[in-house]
Amino acid sequence: MTLAWAFDAILAATVLAVAAWTIVARETFAAVVGFVAYGLLLALVWVRLAAPDVALTEAAIGGGVTGVLLLGAAARLRGTAGVLVDERPGAAMRLVVGVLCGIVTAALAATVLLLPDPAPTLAPEAAANLTTTGVGNPITGVLMAFRALDTLLEKVVLVLALIGVWSLAPDRFWGGAPGPERRAQPDDALVFLARLLPPVGIVIGVYLLWVGADEPGGAFQGGALLAAMWLLAMMAGLATAPAVSERRLRLVLVAGPAVFLAIGLAGFALADAFLAYPEAYAKPLIIIIEVVKMLAVAATLGLLVMGPPERPPQR
Amino acid sequence: MSEVTLFGLGASALVGIGLYGFIIQPEPLRRLLAFNLLGSGVFLLFGVIARRGAAAGMGGDPIPQALVITGIIVAFAGSALAVALLLRLHQADRGGAAPGGDAPPAGGGDGDRT
Amino acid sequence: MPDPVAVSTPGGALLVWALILPAAGALLALALGGRHAERIVLVLMPVGLGLAVAVAAGVLRANAVLVYVVGGWAPPLGLALRADGLSAAMMITTAVVVCAVGLFARADFQTPQGSLEARAPLAFWTLLLGLWGALNAVLLGDDLFNLFVALELLTFAAVPLVCLDGRAETLSAALRYLLFALLGSMLYLLGTVLLYGAYGTLDIVLLSDRVRAEPAAWTAVTLMTVGLLAKTALFPLHLWLPPAHAGAPAPASAVLSALVVKGSFILVVRLWFDVMPGVPGHAAAQILAALGAAAIVFGSVLALRQARLKMLIAYSTVAQLGYLFLMFPLAAGPGVAPLGAWTGGLLQAISHAFAKAAMFMAAGLIAQALGHDRIAGLGGIGRVLPMTVFAFALGGLSLMGLPPSGGFVAKWLLLTAAIDSGQWWWALVIVAGGLLTGGYLFRVLTPALADTDGHLPAHAPVARYREAVVLGLALVSMVLGLLPLASFGLLQIGRLDMAAVP
Numbered sequence: 001m002t003l004a005w006a007f008d009a010i011l012a013a014t015v016l017a018v019a020a021w022t023i024v025a026r027e028t029f030a031a032v033v034g035f036v037a038y039g040l041l042l043a044l045v046w047v048r049l050a051a052p053d054v055a056l057t058e059a060a061i062g063g064g065v066t067g068v069l070l071l072g073a074a075a076r077l078r079g080t081a082g083v084l085v086d087e088r089p090g091a092a093m094r095l096v097v098g099v100l101c102g103i104v105t106a107a108l109a110a111t112v113l114l115l116p117d118p119a120p121t122l123a124p125e126a127a128a129n130l131t132t133t134g135v136g137n138p139i140t141g142v143l144m145a146f147r148a149l150d151t152l153l154e155k156v157v158l159v160l161a162l163i164g165v166w167s168l169a170p171d172r173f174w175g176g177a178p179g180p181e182r183r184a185q186p187d188d189a190l191v192f193l194a195r196l197l198p199p200v201g202i203v204i205g206v207y208l209l210w211v212g213a214d215e216p217g218g219a220f221q222g223g224a225l226l227a228a229m230w231l232l233a234m235m236a237g238l239a240t241a242p243a244v245s246e247r248r249l250r251l252v253l254v255a256g257p258a259v260f261l262a263i264g265l266a267g268f269a270l271a272d273a274f275l276a277y278p279e280a281y282a283k284p285l286i287i288i289i290e291v292v293k294m295l296a297v298a299a300t301l302g303l304l305v306m307g308p309p310e311r312p313p314q315r
Numbered sequence: 316m317s318e319v320t321l322f323g324l325g326a327s328a329l330v331g332i333g334l335y336g337f338i339i340q341p342e343p344l345r346r347l348l349a350f351n352l353l354g355s356g357v358f359l360l361f362g363v364i365a366r367r368g369a370a371a372g373m374g375g376d377p378i379p380q381a382l383v384i385t386g387i388i389v390a391f392a393g394s395a396l397a398v399a400l401l402l403r404l405h406q407a408d409r410g411g412a413a414p415g416g417d418a419p420p421a422g423g424g425d426g427d428r429t
Numbered sequence: 430m431p432d433p434v435a436v437s438t439p440g441g442a443l444l445v446w447a448l449i450l451p452a453a454g455a456l457l458a459l460a461l462g463g464r465h466a467e468r469i470v471l472v473l474m475p476v477g478l479g480l481a482v483a484v485a486a487g488v489l490r491a492n493a494v495l496v497y498v499v500g501g502w503a504p505p506l507g508l509a510l511r512a513d514g515l516s517a518a519m520m521i522t523t524a525v526v527v528c529a530v531g532l533f534a535r536a537d538f539q540t541p542q543g544s545l546e547a548r549a550p551l552a553f554w555t556l557l558l559g560l561w562g563a564l565n566a567v568l569l570g571d572d573l574f575n576l577f578v579a580l581e582l583l584t585f586a587a588v589p590l591v592c593l594d595g596r597a598e599t600l601s602a603a604l605r606y607l608l609f610a611l612l613g614s615m616l617y618l619l620g621t622v623l624l625y626g627a628y629g630t631l632d633i634v635l636l637s638d639r640v641r642a643e644p645a646a647w648t649a650v651t652l653m654t655v656g657l658l659a660k661t662a663l664f665p666l667h668l669w670l671p672p673a674h675a676g677a678p679a680p681a682s683a684v685l686s687a688l689v690v691k692g693s694f695i696l697v698v699r700l701w702f703d704v705m706p707g708v709p710g711h712a713a714a715q716i717l718a719a720l721g722a723a724a725i726v727f728g729s730v731l732a733l734r735q736a737r738l739k740m741l742i743a744y745s746t747v748a749q750l751g752y753l754f755l756m757f758p759l760a761a762g763p764g765v766a767p768l769g770a771w772t773g774g775l776l777q778a779i780s781h782a783f784a785k786a787a788m789f790m791a792a793g794l795i796a797q798a799l800g801h802d803r804i805a806g807l808g809g810i811g812r813v814l815p816m817t818v819f820a821f822a823l824g825g826l827s828l829m830g831l832p833p834s835g836g837f838v839a840k841w842l843l844l845t846a847a848i849d850s851g852q853w854w855w856a857l858v859i860v861a862g863g864l865l866t867g868g869y870l871f872r873v874l875t876p877a878l879a880d881t882d883g884h885l886p887a888h889a890p891v892a893r894y895r896e897a898v899v900l901g902l903a904l905v906s907m908v909l910g911l912l913p914l915a916s917f918g919l920l921q922i923g924r925l926d927m928a929a930v931p
Contacts, residue, residue: 023336050374105331112323120629121368142381161392164589167552304395
C-alpha cells in the first residue's frame, strides 16, 4: 500500500463519484459543470497511466472544447421546456437497466482481470521502426506514419461533421456567420482575458505542435488550444466569426486533409506506396502536414463549437 | 492489485455508469453527457491496455494511445453535431425559423400530415 | 507459427483510389462551393463505378482477394485494405445506386439561378460524396479501428441528409438517429478495445488466426454486435429508422435504406464469419435470426397499418433487414447448403438495395406529382405516372420474392439451406414474410392501379428521365436472378472462415 497506490485509488474513486453525480444531478447546467471537472480529473488519470499525449488531448478537447460546447448548449436551453424528451422511466425500468449495466460492468471487469499476462503489445515493433519515420515521439509516428490512413479519414470526418452542422442553418441564413453579433465592452473581464490569453495560448499551441515530433504534443493538441483562444476572442467580441461562404475559410478547412492526401498520393511515386514517405524527407513532410493540419483543426474545432450560421449574409 | 488494474476496474464502472445514464435519461443533452462518459470509459480501458503493454523503453504501447487520441476527436465531432441538431430542433419547435422560402423544397416532399 | 505478413497484391492500388476519390471530391466540392459541387459528383460517378467494376474484375480474375498495405507498414503495426468477393459485389451495388440517386436528385437539388450557392444543394452533394467514400471505407477496411472511423464517417454523412428540409419532425428524427448511431459506434469500439487487449492486433486477417472461444472474445462479440445492430436498426433497436428514412428527401431515403444500413450489417457478417468464425456459437446465431424473424413480422404488420407511402416503405426496410439475419445460423458450418445461405443472405442485401432505392424514389416522384403521399389518395396515379408505378411494383415484387428477381433467388437459397440443415422453422418465417410483403405491396398497388373512370388526380409534371432512372433500378433488382449461379461464386472469394475447410 504505497503512497502512489493510495493516490491512484483516491483519484479513481473521485472520478467515479463525479461521473455518477453528473448522471444524477437534477439541473442540466450543474451536470455539465461537473462534466468539465470530470474531464480535468480524467486528464490526471491519463498522466498516471503514462500517456501525456492523451492527457493533453483529453484536457484540451475532451474537457476543454467539449465542455465549452456543452456549457453553451446548457446555457441556451436553460429553463426551457425540453424537446425530444421521452417519458421519465419508472423505478422498475430503472432497476432493469441498472442490472443490465451492472452486468456489462461486471463482464468488463472480469475481462480486465483475465487479460493475458504478459500483455500482447506492439511497443517493441513500434520502437524498432520509429527511426525510419524520422520522428522521436512514438505516438506521432503511429498517427502520421504507421496508421496514417486513420488520421486522414479522421480529418475528413471533421470536415464532414462541419458540413453537417452548417447544413442545419435555415435557408435565409446560409452564407452568413455563426453565432450572435457581439460587441466588445471595454471594461468587461472577459475582454481583458481575451486580450491577455490568446497571445500566450498561440505561442504554447505552436510550441506543442513543434515539440510534438519528438516529445508529447502534436497538431491536434496545438490546434485545440488555438481553437480555444479563437473562441475566447469571439465570445468577448474581439474577433468576428467568419462567414460560412468565405472562400479563404473553406480553403483553410480543406487544406488540412487535402495536403495530407496530396503528400500521400505523392508517396505512390516517391516511396512505392500510398501514405509512405521517402526516407530522407520523412520528417520535413510530416512537419508540413502537421502545420497545415493544426490550422485546419483549429478552424474546424472552433467552427464546430460555433454552430450553424445564425446571421444573414452581408451583401 | 496494481494501479493499472485499479484503473481498469474504474474504467469498467465508468462504462456502466455512462451506459445507464444514456438509456435512462429522458433529455437529449443529458444523454449526450452520458455518451461522453461512456466514451471516456472506453478510452480509459484502452489506456489501461496500453499501460500494460509498456515495453521497449516506452511507458505504454503507443498504438492504443494514438487510437484514443483519434477517438477523442471523433467523439467530439459527434457531440458537436448532436448539440447543433438539438439547438436547431429547439428553435424549430418554438415556431421560429422555418426554412426560408428562397430555396425550392427538397424533392418528394412528405405532403400532408394526416 | 509466425503471423502471415500482408503484402500488396497487383491491382491493390485500385482500393486506395476507390477510397480517396469520393473523399477528395467532397473536399473539392466544399472548397469550390456553389454549383461546382453537383458537377463534381456527376464527373466522379462514372469514375467511381468504373473503379468498382475494376475491383470486382480483379478479384474474379485472380480468384483471390486484393490487398493493399497502406504506407508500406504491414499489420499488425500498420493497416491494410482488403477487397474480397463480398466487398467487390457491394461496391458495385453502392456505385450503381449512388449513380442512380445522383441522376435522380439533379432536379431536386439544383442551385437556383441567380444565387451563388444554396444550403440544401451544397449539403446534399458533398454529403453524398462523403457517404460514398465512407461506404467504400467500410467495405474495404481490414482493421477494426479503421472500420470504426469509417462507421463514424458514414453516420456523420447520413444524419444531416435526414433533416435537409429543416422541419421539426425531421430534425427530431435525425437527432434520435444520431444518438442511436453514436451509442452503437461506442459499443463497437468497446469490443474492439477488448480484442486488442486480448490478442494484440486489430487486423481482421491476423485476428482470425488468433481469436479463441473464450470470455474476452464472447464479451467483445456481444458488445460489437449489439452496437452494430443498433446501427442496422434490427428489431428491437429499429425505432429510429422509420421516421428518419421517411422524413428524408426521396433521394436521401433511397441511399439510407439501400446502402447505409447495409454497411453495419456487412460488419456484423465480417465479425461473425471472418474475425471469429465459430466463436459466437450456434445458440447466439439462433437468437440473432430470431430477432430477424421478429423484425420481418413486426415490420410487415406495421407497414400494413401506415397511412403514408414513405412510412410504409420505411417499415418495409425494417422487415426486409430481418431476412439478412436469417443467414447467421444457416451459413455457418461446412457443406453445400451453408454456401448457398451465404450467397442468399448477401444477395438479399444487394437485391433489396436496388429494389428499395427504386421504391423510395418512385414514392418521391408520386409525392411530387400529387403534392402528398397519403396512400388513401393514390387513386388513379397509375395512369398519370405509369412508368413510376410499374417500377414501384417491380421493386415490391422483387422484395416479395417473385422469380426471376434477386429477391427470389435469395429467399430460395435461404429456404433450401433451412430445410437441408433441419432448421425448418426459418423456412416458415421466410414464407410468412413473403406473404406479408405481398400484403402491404398490394395495399399500395390497388388504389394506384384502380380505374377511376377517367378522373385523373390533379398533378404536377414529372421529368421523364427521372422515371426512367427509377425503372432502371427496379429492373436491375428484377433480373438479378437471371445471372448464372456461377457468377455468385464471386461472393465466396476470400472468406476467412473457409480457410480451414478443404
